[in-house]
Amino acid sequence: MRLWLIVLVAMALAVPLAMPVAASDMKSAILALPAPARAEVERGWRYLNVADARGALTHFEKAEQLAPKSPAPLVCSAVAYNEMGQSTNAIIRLNRALKLDPLMADALYERGRARLLKGEPGTALEDFEATLKIDPTHPDAAYQRGYARYQAGRYNDAMADFNVAIAAHPDDAMALCWRGYCRRKVGQTRAALDDFEASLRLNPHHAHTWVGRGLAKRELGDEAGAQADFKQAIALDPDMANLGVLSEQRQFTLGLAYGLVGIGFAVALLIAGYLMVQARRSRRARRI
16 A cells, blocks of 8 residues: 555656645655755655565665655655565664654654554554644555554444545455455444455455455355355465464364364264273173
């Protein structure tokens, strides 16, 4: 979910320096960069747009050196670090950016994203809420706050955020997916199923959505459909089975397995008991 920043950077790089802009945002910070640093930021985003975060980082770090008092290159570097899964390095850059400009909404947003990636939904939530206080119309902060709230178990609050995200972008497959998870958690299983199906029509390649639809189908009594969805999820992402996302499925399967083992054990005891009785009778017969 970094399309917002791609568009913002593209707009900034295309606008003449004389154009008046609002303070404390990435657009104004990029426009204020010296020309060499601005050129490095532009080169970095070209790499990032083709999924080469490491190549992008090389140019963003050059921009940092050329403009050490600007938060913009630091935020760009943080985006690259997040794309590489190095959230700790991203947070270091963003803390430096926020010292330079404590009211930069985009830096707060990206730090929240880094904290989510690091598994810290509580502090991530604080950053997303701070982002929305500064910029209530931030394109992705409502979605990310919703995801952080979901991780914190605040399902109704999360659903409200996803509603905002979907109202702004009705074709947002991820927002539909996670609203479906929220609806399922609060007992709205049929509505959750509708969200998962809408999400899959937009993006049939997201494994979490198949899992969500499978869980909803199970709760609605369609076990065969649930198993088919779980298989599709694992086909898309084999690691899903090891990451806990199928925990409810595993609990069901393990429960069934333990039940069968228990039955088998009981039958084995009966057979063993029968054989012992027969052996005793045989020994008695031999004695006689």
